[in-house]
Amino acid sequence: xxxxRVDRVRQGDLRAGSRLMxxxxxxxxxxxxxxxSLYAHTGRGxxxxxxxxxxxxxxxxxxxxxxxxxxxxxxVGVVAVDPTSPFSGGAILGDRIRMQRHALDPGVFIRSLATxxxxxxxxxxxxxxxxxxxxxxxxxxxxxxxxxxxxxxxVMRAAHTSIVxxxxxxxxxxxxxxxxxxxxxxxxxVNKADREGVDRAVRDLTHMLQLRGHDERAQIxxxxxxxxxxxxxxxxxxxxxxxxxxxxxxxxxxxxxxRRARDRAAAHVGDIVRDRLAERAARRMREQGGLDxxxxxxxAREQDPYTAAEDILRDL
Amino acid sequence: xxxxRVDRVRQGDLRAGSRLMxxxxxxxxxxxxxxxSLYAHTGRGxxxxxxxxxxxxxxxxxxxxxxxxxxxxxxVGVVAVDPTSPFSGGAILGDRIRMQRHALDPGVFIRSLATxxxxxxxxxxxxxxxxxxxxxxxxxxxxxxxxxxxxxxxVMRAAHTSIVxxxxxxxxxxxxxxxxxxxxxxxxxVNKADREGVDRAVRDLTHMLQLRGHDERAQIxxxxxxxxxxxxxxxxxxxxxxxxxxxxxxxxxxxxxxRRARDRAAAHVGDIVRDRLAERAARRMREQGGLDxxxxxxxAREQDPYTAAEDILRDL
Numbered sequence: 001x002x003x004x005r006v007d008r009v010r011q012g013d014l015r016a017g018s019r020l021m022x023x024x025x026x027x028x029x030x031x032x033x034x035x036x037s038l039y040a041h042t043g044r045g046x047x048x049x050x051x052x053x054x055x056x057x058x059x060x061x062x063x064x065x066x067x068x069x070x071x072x073x074x075x076v077g078v079v080a081v082d083p084t085s086p087f088s089g090g091a092i093l094g095d096r097i098r099m100q101r102h103a104l105d106p107g108v109f110i111r112s113l114a115t116x117x118x119x120x121x122x123x124x125x126x127x128x129x130x131x132x133x134x135x136x137x138x139x140x141x142x143x144x145x146x147x148x149x150x151x152x153x154x155v156m157r158a159a160h161t162s163i164v165x166x167x168x169x170x171x172x173x174x175x176x177x178x179x180x181x182x183x184x185x186x187x188x189x190v191n192k193a194d195r196e197g198v199d200r201a202v203r204d205l206t207h208m209l210q211l212r213g214h215d216e217r218a219q220i221x222x223x224x225x226x227x228x229x230x231x232x233x234x235x236x237x238x239x240x241x242x243x244x245x246x247x248x249x250x251x252x253x254x255x256x257x258x259r260r261a262r263d264r265a266a267a268h269v270g271d272i273v274r275d276r277l278a279e280r281a282a283r284r285m286r287e288q289g290g291l292d293x294x295x296x297x298x299x300a301r302e303q304d305p306y307t308a309a310e311d312i313l314r315d316l
Numbered sequence: 317x318x319x320x321r322v323d324r325v326r327q328g329d330l331r332a333g334s335r336l337m338x339x340x341x342x343x344x345x346x347x348x349x350x351x352x353s354l355y356a357h358t359g360r361g362x363x364x365x366x367x368x369x370x371x372x373x374x375x376x377x378x379x380x381x382x383x384x385x386x387x388x389x390x391x392v393g394v395v396a397v398d399p400t401s402p403f404s405g406g407a408i409l410g411d412r413i414r415m416q417r418h419a420l421d422p423g424v425f426i427r428s429l430a431t432x433x434x435x436x437x438x439x440x441x442x443x444x445x446x447x448x449x450x451x452x453x454x455x456x457x458x459x460x461x462x463x464x465x466x467x468x469x470x471v472m473r474a475a476h477t478s479i480v481x482x483x484x485x486x487x488x489x490x491x492x493x494x495x496x497x498x499x500x501x502x503x504x505x506v507n508k509a510d511r512e513g514v515d516r517a518v519r520d521l522t523h524m525l526q527l528r529g530h531d532e533r534a535q536i537x538x539x540x541x542x543x544x545x546x547x548x549x550x551x552x553x554x555x556x557x558x559x560x561x562x563x564x565x566x567x568x569x570x571x572x573x574x575r576r577a578r579d580r581a582a583a584h585v586g587d588i589v590r591d592r593l594a595e596r597a598a599r600r601m602r603e604q605g606g607l608d609x610x611x612x613x614x615x616a617r618e619q620d621p622y623t624a625a626e627d628i629l630r631d632l
Contacts, residue, residue: 032622039620054369127621258615265614265621266607272625273601277593285589291582298581299574304355305443305581306348309588 001033009034009135010041014109017136021111024128027279035131042134045077048244049143049159049184051152056165057191060227062144064237066102067230069140077133078110081126081145081155109133121278123154124271130158156184157267160260161247163240165189166205168197182208185220187243193224193236219250285312317349325350325451326357330425333452337427340444343595351447358450361393364560365459365475365500367468372481373507376543378460380553382418383546385456392418393449394426397442397461397471425449437594439470440587446474472500473583476576477563479556481505482521484513498524501536503559509540509552535566601628 023031
């Protein structure tokens with residue numbers, strides 16, 4: 001569907017882009033048709049995922065990266081994904097306040113995404129917002145997520161380069177950066193590297209990478225940052241940007257790059273399929289009077305939940 | 317399906333229960349039929365959910381609760397849910413080592429649940445394991461989850477009483493206990509209460525509860541614990557157990573209790589329906605040669621992901 005709004009987004013009209021994101025969030029059919037038209041014009045923005053433990057200073061790192069990219073004349077879009085927040089929309093979350101200093105810079109656009117009510121569609125929504133930011137012409141798109149759960153892992157699949165941030169002194173909590181997260185990390189960051197225990201944290205991470213038998217070719221760099229210093233001497237943020245560029249150059253244009261592009265596309269399509277099926281199921285359940293009637297029987301142990309589910313599925 | 321294993325589980329045979337859990341994890345049809353038979357014999361165990369930030373000492377609190385319940389002669393089942401781990405099965409995770417001291421106690425049974433490959437079915441799996449523990453005759457069933465994402469919120473729906481743990485001095489990270497998590501908390505715990513900042517943490521939580529306009533009748537208690545002291549003087553663990561009991565007594569048998577039981581049942585049935593639909597979709601996509609063919613076209617921007625998804629859905 002070719003509309004005025006499609007043209008305006010392609011011309012970089014942030015207001016039109018913002019409204020399109022909102023309409024996509026509300027699953028307005030026209031918006032989805034517009035996104036279809038825009039999709040052919042995406043693929044230029046470079047997508048960087050950033051995740052890590054609460055308290056690791058993710059927002060500060062993202063803030064410093066934004067400042068660095070702006071210094072380089074690049075336009076930066078940010079998707080701040082918070083699986084625990086009920087609010088989508090502008091950058092309204094408390095820990096986003098730091099980013100507000102970019103609020104008046106038209107070269108920076110920040111969009112918050114929440115999960116509540118999305119029924120597992122957070123990853124799909126992230127792909128959608130990333131596509132719109134890409135069509136708007138942003139050179140770098142940062143996807144920041146809070147936490148280390150499956151939601152975050154799913155969300156990070158949208159990125160070309162995934163950064164996982166930790167801090168020294170979390171001790172056992174280095175375990176929170178377990179399997180799933182390490183699997184997706186392309187660059188590891190030890191932030192607050194002026195703290196005691198930074199060497200141990202780097203050693204632990206190196207050890208975990210070895211344990212997990214990471215291919216040497218994967219070359220996962222471990223970067224130390226003190227993001228609170230901004231872009232200053234010893235902040236490490238330039239080293240981080242360099243590690244991102246190095247990762248990009250390693251796979252760009254090659255077989256690994258094609259594999260990743262295919263994986264991203266498959267994840268996006270898979271998300272949409274699952275999302276639509278969940279919608280379909282929810283609609284049918286509503287049509288059948290919702291789950292209330294069966295829930296009472298199940299709660300009273302008059303019926304088991306599997307039989308109840310099978311009854312519903314039979315009619316789907 | 318009435319089998320020997322159904323009888324053995326009802327008689328409290330942990331080996332049979334453990335195998336049934338494994339078979340449910342593998343979605344073996346016979347196991348699901350057995351769970352259906354067992355379901356009528358569940359509903360006696362009291363289910364307590366425990367979640368909180370990484371580093372909040374969840375495992376230590378759970379450990380102390382187990383010890384206290386054992387002292388009271390109660391049998392305790394534990395489901396340790398880790399959305400970032402690829403491993404389901406025995407208590408093999410590092411931070412579960414503390415619980416190993418209960419390993420030889422037949423009155424304690426610990427099962428780890430991981431998310432990888434579950435395609436959003438973690439919540440369903442938790443319900444399944446809880447049902448088996450319930451049928452095995454455990455008096456208290458503790459569901460411990462790592463992290464504060466949507467996965468954890470979903471998992472906590474299986475509980476009668478939900479405990480959210482935080483620690484002093486996380487500063488901004490109190491925000492990680494945002495909306496979603498506070499919504500499900502029945503009891504709030506400030507662990508490591510010998511640390512500086514405990515009063516501020518309690519004040520912040522009180523303030524957040526007020527901000528969220530919690531009904532006064534909801535009476536969310538804030539308990540201070542120093543779980544590392546075990547059951548000792550000033551550990552606060554007995555106060556926590558008392559708060560759990562108080563929460564139980566407040567709603568047990570009343571309208572609120574019926575509403576919660578209905579919600580739990582609806583969540584369980586809904587999980588199974590979604591899970592089955594996702595399986596169905598995955599099977600159909602595999603039959604159609606997987607997502608590889610469309611993913612290539614989408615990655616090359618020859619087709620947009622929505623049109624690709626709609627093509628797949630048309631055939632479902």
